[in-house]
Amino acid sequence: MSLGAEVSQALIVCVAAIFTQNILLAYFLGLCPFIGVSREIKAAFGLGLAVIFVLTCTVLLNWLAYHYVLVPLGLEFFRFILFIIIIAAFVQFVEMVVERYSPFLYQQLGVFLPLITVNCAIMGASLFMVIRDYSFIVTIGYGLGSGVGWFLAIMAMAGIRQRLATDRIPRGLQGPGITLIIAGLMAMAFIGFSGVLQGR
């Protein structure tokens, strides 16, 4: 494929990852922090930004590791361990750098960084990248799109949940129950975007 074709494919993949194939609403990845941290907008914002950054970088790192280390060695089945190590190491590294150079950013994101290691969205994006056989450039679009999609979803949810705080909800539905229902409604709305990308 020529460079131009790859870039345009990367754009399509990026938009699809944000809307129709939203990693959270269509693939259920990263649901635990989505339910746990969406209670207030500020926390959701911090976590969302951290996810965009870490997801984009680790997907690319994992792409390099997979195609230049595992495939030549024939160790594809080893990818789970390699990916999780790369993710954990990267998160640790970012945490150290941020703590050293930007105390402000550390204050904002610090608590969320360790959580990210066990965020399924990060690992899931890397595994999808392998299964769908994306090229490096397309992977850039995919990583960015997935992160932004997750960010959008959790911000929308946090906004809605702040409004819900004063509403009367059946006791059994309070907390996770109502969050899941809203997520379902949001998922329906996001599926509505599929018309935009039809025929691609």
Added chain:
Amino acid sequence: MSPATPTPRAKDIALQGLWRENPIFGQVLGICSTLAVTNLVLNTVVMCVGLVFTLSLSSATVSILRTLTPRNIRMMVETLIIAFYVIIVDVLLGAYWPAMRSNLGPYIGLIITNCIVMGRCEAYGNSNPPGRAFLDGFFMALGYSVILLIVATFREILGLGTFAGLAVPFFASPAWDKWIIMVTPPGAFFMLAIVVWVFRSIQQRKEEPAK
């Protein structure tokens, strides 16, 4: 979380995992990697077997190694133990049932980042002998599987009119307008929300007279 009693019996551990602290409606954890496969009962069963295997054995392994593991790299060691068992599941599935492996896509690998597995290893395996850790992991995973199977059963019957691929009377016939939404992602969210709602309400009703 309840304080650790000196020697909980197997029955208590079972009850705790299946009902009182059920991972799904009690703690709403670890639904990420598994909710996606609940549109078909068969996929769910395979996924749950994988989860039970991974959780019980990795909890026991963490427990065996708990005195040998340095505290500051504990999380990393736990992750590697879990990843080790997940790879076994993945390789076995790839060898004996490749079609199922490609159906499940990335979700088998995502058992590694399933909060339940890590959570139980950390909360229970780390401070209890291997036998009990194994039981705890087993029943926690079982409690989790039961709920997902309920979700999957409803989704497949309402959405496709089949149960594990077999046609269900009435629901498979033209008289039943299939609820396609149940097999799409929103259906999973709604179904899980309803299940959480029902079970939490039952739990709350049971607790009330005790107060």
